[in-house]
Amino acid sequence: xxxxxxxxxxxxxxxxxxxxxxxxxxxxxxxxxxxxxxxxxxxxxxxxxxxxxxxxxxxxxxxxxxxxxxxxxxxxxxxxxxxxxxxxxxxxx
Numbered sequence: 001x002x003x004x005x006x007x008x009x010x011x012x013x014x015x016x017x018x019x020x021x022x023x024x025x026x027x028x029x030x031x032x033x034x035x036x037x038x039x040x041x042x043x044x045x046x047x048x049x050x051x052x053x054x055x056x057x058x059x060x061x062x063x064x065x066x067x068x069x070x071x072x073x074x075x076x077x078x079x080x081x082x083x084x085x086x087x088x089x090x091x092x093x
Contacts, residue, residue: 004085008078015074025077027067028093029084033060040087041065044080 001009019025027045031037033056042052042065050069057063071077084090 008081011081012074012078015077019074021074022070022072025069025071027065027069027080027084029065029067030062030091030093031065031087032089033057033063035088037087037089038063038065041067041084041090044083045069 029041031041038054045052045067050067052068053066055064055066069080071080081092084092
């Protein structure tokens, strides 16, 4: 099992233990500002009725993206993370 797969197994277990679904969930990412990574993140979450806030770093090299989204299960939370993982240079917080 890869480190990323182990992370998702652990995350799912913690979500099941601590969260009653459906629930509001906060996703936080940092992406480079150099390409269209911010738009890519927004495109993943726009279809779910998410509230998306962005903030550039002091130097402008990176952008922080916070997403508030209502999710119905731990599997849905993880599915969004897996989609976001495909974006070049993304860091999940």
